[in-house]
Amino acid sequence: MFERIFAVMQKELRQLARDRVTFGMIVGIPLMQILLFGYAINFDVRGLRAAVVDEAGTSLSRALVGDLQATGVIVLQDPSPSVADLRRRIDSGELSVGIVIPADFERRRLQSDRAVVQLLVDGSEPMVDSVARGLASLPPPVRDGLYAPRTKFFEVYTEYNPERRTAVQVVPALIGVILNMTMVIFTAAAIVRERERGNLELLITTPIRSWELMAGKLLPYVFIGLLQTTLVLVVGMLLFDVPVNGSLLQFYLAAALFIAATLTLGLVISTLAATQLQAFQMAFVTLLPSILLSGFVFPFDGMPKPAQWIAQALPLTHFVEMIRGIVLRGAHLADLKVQAAKLAVFLAVALAIATRRFRKRLD
Amino acid sequence: MNGDAAIVARGLTRRFGRLVAVNGVNLEVPRARIFGFLGPNGSGKSTTIRMLCGLLEPSDGSVDVLGYRMPQDAEKLRSKLGYMTQRFSLWDDLTVLENLEFIAQVFGLPGHDRRRRIEETAGEYGLGPILRQRAGTLSGGQRQRLALAAATLHEPELLLLDEPTSAVDPQSRRDFWESLFALVHRGITILVSTHYMDEAERCHRLGILAEGRLVAEGVPQDLMHGIPAAVIEVEAVDTAGARRALAADPAVRSVAQLGLRLHALLDPDAASPAERVRGRLRSAGIEAQVEAVGASLEDVFVAATGFRDGLGPQGRPA
Numbered sequence: 001m002f003e004r005i006f007a008v009m010q011k012e013l014r015q016l017a018r019d020r021v022t023f024g025m026i027v028g029i030p031l032m033q034i035l036l037f038g039y040a041i042n043f044d045v046r047g048l049r050a051a052v053v054d055e056a057g058t059s060l061s062r063a064l065v066g067d068l069q070a071t072g073v074i075v076l077q078d079p080s081p082s083v084a085d086l087r088r089r090i091d092s093g094e095l096s097v098g099i100v101i102p103a104d105f106e107r108r109r110l111q112s113d114r115a116v117v118q119l120l121v122d123g124s125e126p127m128v129d130s131v132a133r134g135l136a137s138l139p140p141p142v143r144d145g146l147y148a149p150r151t152k153f154f155e156v157y158t159e160y161n162p163e164r165r166t167a168v169q170v171v172p173a174l175i176g177v178i179l180n181m182t183m184v185i186f187t188a189a190a191i192v193r194e195r196e197r198g199n200l201e202l203l204i205t206t207p208i209r210s211w212e213l214m215a216g217k218l219l220p221y222v223f224i225g226l227l228q229t230t231l232v233l234v235v236g237m238l239l240f241d242v243p244v245n246g247s248l249l250q251f252y253l254a255a256a257l258f259i260a261a262t263l264t265l266g267l268v269i270s271t272l273a274a275t276q277l278q279a280f281q282m283a284f285v286t287l288l289p290s291i292l293l294s295g296f297v298f299p300f301d302g303m304p305k306p307a308q309w310i311a312q313a314l315p316l317t318h319f320v321e322m323i324r325g326i327v328l329r330g331a332h333l334a335d336l337k338v339q340a341a342k343l344a345v346f347l348a349v350a351l352a353i354a355t356r357r358f359r360k361r362l363d
Numbered sequence: 364m365n366g367d368a369a370i371v372a373r374g375l376t377r378r379f380g381r382l383v384a385v386n387g388v389n390l391e392v393p394r395a396r397i398f399g400f401l402g403p404n405g406s407g408k409s410t411t412i413r414m415l416c417g418l419l420e421p422s423d424g425s426v427d428v429l430g431y432r433m434p435q436d437a438e439k440l441r442s443k444l445g446y447m448t449q450r451f452s453l454w455d456d457l458t459v460l461e462n463l464e465f466i467a468q469v470f471g472l473p474g475h476d477r478r479r480r481i482e483e484t485a486g487e488y489g490l491g492p493i494l495r496q497r498a499g500t501l502s503g504g505q506r507q508r509l510a511l512a513a514a515t516l517h518e519p520e521l522l523l524l525d526e527p528t529s530a531v532d533p534q535s536r537r538d539f540w541e542s543l544f545a546l547v548h549r550g551i552t553i554l555v556s557t558h559y560m561d562e563a564e565r566c567h568r569l570g571i572l573a574e575g576r577l578v579a580e581g582v583p584q585d586l587m588h589g590i591p592a593a594v595i596e597v598e599a600v601d602t603a604g605a606r607r608a609l610a611a612d613p614a615v616r617s618v619a620q621l622g623l624r625l626h627a628l629l630d631p632d633a634a635s636p637a638e639r640v641r642g643r644l645r646s647a648g649i650e651a652q653v654e655a656v657g658a659s660l661e662d663v664f665v666a667a668t669g670f671r672d673g674l675g676p677q678g679r680p681a
Contacts, residue, residue: 007469014457198451203469204418
């Protein structure tokens, strides 16, 4: 029994080592993604292109423009002669933010009931919109007596991530996204490929049992999944200073549970797909809702109810909660047993479906 | 029922939706013999073989293979059965040795046995020099030898070979058949499907399949002697004209061209068939040499598969 499982594992690993493209993807996909999400996808946006219409033209209005530039959030382009011109430049995509300083600027700045400066914001890009709105809440430059006193109503302190760095929020959950992507595709493809090439017809006339064949095919991918997990974590720690506040052992336990769940999802897909292309398509169908609904991108609590129900059926949702808990909040697995139980239920149901469907027959 | 039979099938039937791929096949394959399945593509050869090894469930009828009922007892049969699929189904990205090692492990051969059997079969099928070569880079003949080695590694009692020589040159086919006879001498039963007449002629027994039915079965020589038709060989310059003239005769069931000659199959009840053919051609003004000859296996095949080749004049059912 163990010998046959070992034989299948050995064969899988040999084939994998010779398949340079797949082998490259094992390391390439996580590396590419973490660099992409870590550097490019940055929620603290800086360097937005902006231009000013200064209808006041006083020394103070010029000083205000200078202060805004100094925040680094905007980079000033040539000023516009009129609001209409500013609008046109935003429409054309040349500018993300327009700053309108009205002619009565001097009068407004001494009154506390009216806004002093108007910001025109390109609302077509979600991040730009929210960042520009952040600009509006900037405290006015401190120049004694120049502006009416305004008191801060709320003060925000961001727990676990006081510097509000995106990488810290993204990297732990990214482990889940990467595993979800690679594990499902690799296993589904590994099994469907054998059916497509006719290997399975030979294999099922040998004494090997279905579960031995499945175990032998899945086990190598458990190691590969843990390898990818480690890779993303180490790169996250080294390049983006992601803290690991919880225990590493619990981190790996959670990862192993999630890997098992995604592997069985791949197994289910492999019993449904007739060709590798179909397997890829099905894997993609499960991947997109996982990324969008799991809470990785959009906050789970803000989603409409039906979306939340769908998200409950996706393993990534529960893993994102667990991994953020362990890595960032230093939570204990015991605090996360609800999520762990949901993952386990997914695993059991998927395994039952896969074993029911995978029989040693062609019909 | 014959206790010596390796395979006994009764009323074996397989339907795929509305298509009846195999239709009421009765079969008895004796042990330590080569049994051939002859038939065109789509005649149900592969489907029958897949039912024999438990890959497909019969829609109707029963099969016993080496005394095991298929497909219920399929798992018990596995270690006694060697199966060579129509398509090369070993792993292209593994070497010859790795493929053999994997198959040996899956069949549970213990370590020392495994090495001995791999060495033996590699020697027997000339795989020694290519052990370290990837299977994907082998020639058609080498692949086929590797597939046969893999199918016999665990010393099965029964070999099922599904069109094993379809992608192989004539010399490799000859060598392959020598290997099959060597296996039969050791007491192994072989069931092989083919669409080559010369291969079919080498089998101890032969079953001819057409559209899912077993239309003839027996020793090849008996089939040729007992053909239910008179075989007349016609040698003419104007073969097309001769063919037309013969097709007009209601006693002529089929006309097939073999090089410059025609083989006409006539109703066995037709009196003096050679004379009849000669008369037909003379009245059509065609000069020809006409002679009654013994049937070839091809004639048997044509007669058994319903005279579709060369179409009878009354448009007999194809």
